[in-house]
Amino acid sequence: EVQLVQSGAEVKKPGESLKISCKGSGYSFTNYCIAWVRQMPGKGLEWMGIIYPGDSDARYSPSFQGQVTISADKSISTAYLQWSSLKASDTAMYYCARLWGPAMVPNWFDPWGQGTLVTVSS
Amino acid sequence: DIVMTQSPDSLAVSLGEKATINCKSSQSVLYSSNNKNYLAWYQQKPGQPPKLLIYWASTRESGVPDRFSGSGSGTDFTLTISSLQAEDVAVYYCQQYYSSPLFTFGPGTKVDIK
Numbered sequence: 001e002v003q004l005v006q007s008g009a010e011v012k013k014p015g016e017s018l019k020i021s022c023k024g025s026g027y028s029f030t031n032y033c034i035a036w037v038r039q040m041p042g043k044g045l046e047w048m049g050i051i052y053p054g055d056s057d058a059r060y061s062p063s064f065q066g067q068v069t070i071s072a073d074k075s076i077s078t079a080y081l082q083w084s085s086l087k088a089s090d091t092a093m094y095y096c097a098r099l100w101g102p103a104m105v106p107n108w109f110d111p112w113g114q115g116t117l118v119t120v121s122s
Numbered sequence: 123d124i125v126m127t128q129s130p131d132s133l134a135v136s137l138g139e140k141a142t143i144n145c146k147s148s149q150s151v152l153y154s155s156n157n158k159n160y161l162a163w164y165q166q167k168p169g170q171p172p173k174l175l176i177y178w179a180s181t182r183e184s185g186v187p188d189r190f191s192g193s194g195s196g197t198d199f200t201l202t203i204s205s206l207q208a209e210d211v212a213v214y215y216c217q218q219y220y221s222s223p224l225f226t227f228g229p230g231t232k233v234d235i236k
Contacts, residue, residue: 037227044213044215046227062123106220106222107222110183112171
């Protein structure tokens with residue numbers, strides 16, 4: 001079974017750094033892109049960026065470029081989303097999702113991780 | 123950037139009745155070389171991650187009930203729930219993957235029981 005399991009909820013203060021993770025199993029992690037999607041409280045889905053673990057090629061939504069860093073460690077089948085200095089406005093649920101097809105071939109997202117809730121508050 | 127819009131923002135439908143959700147893209151998501159529309163639909167129930175319902179605008183994902191159907195081409199698409207069930211209460215999102223690796227979602231449509 002293809003599965004993505006995300007790290008647990010985080011509570012942080014503004015200015016702190018954070019790295020959340022998404023571990024893939026049941027497939028060849030190296031060959032399939034992982035996307036990150038933000039969902040702010042009570043709001044819709046926003047695509048943040050995507051990474052191809054095979055060569056760590058990462059692409060970002062213009063809205064998130066420079067605000068976050070997406071990385072992957074293919075040796076442990078895990079993708080990451082990190083912030084160097086959190087803001088209160090980063091409070092949201094963050095989902096990882098696998099691009100259905102290999103590499104960056106245009107495809108839909110399936111499956112999705114269970115989500116990681118990040119709360120940033122002083 | 124391809125901008126996705128959805129209508130209505132929300133709708134309430136009686137059990138067993140039809141629900142229709144519209145999605146529009148700011149430019150065509152139909153790839154002429156393969157005649158495929160690069161459009162997916164997702165369902166998100168409260169407290170859950172999104173779930174894939176339909177891809178290529180009209181192909182139902184395995185295990186999705188056949189009361190869900192997708193149609194449309196180019197810039198205008200529709201998700202139809204032919205006979206609304208209580209378990210269909212959710213927010214529904216369309217997504218374009220034509221401009222992959224840049225993706226965009228619609229703002230979502232909330233479906234409730236009348």
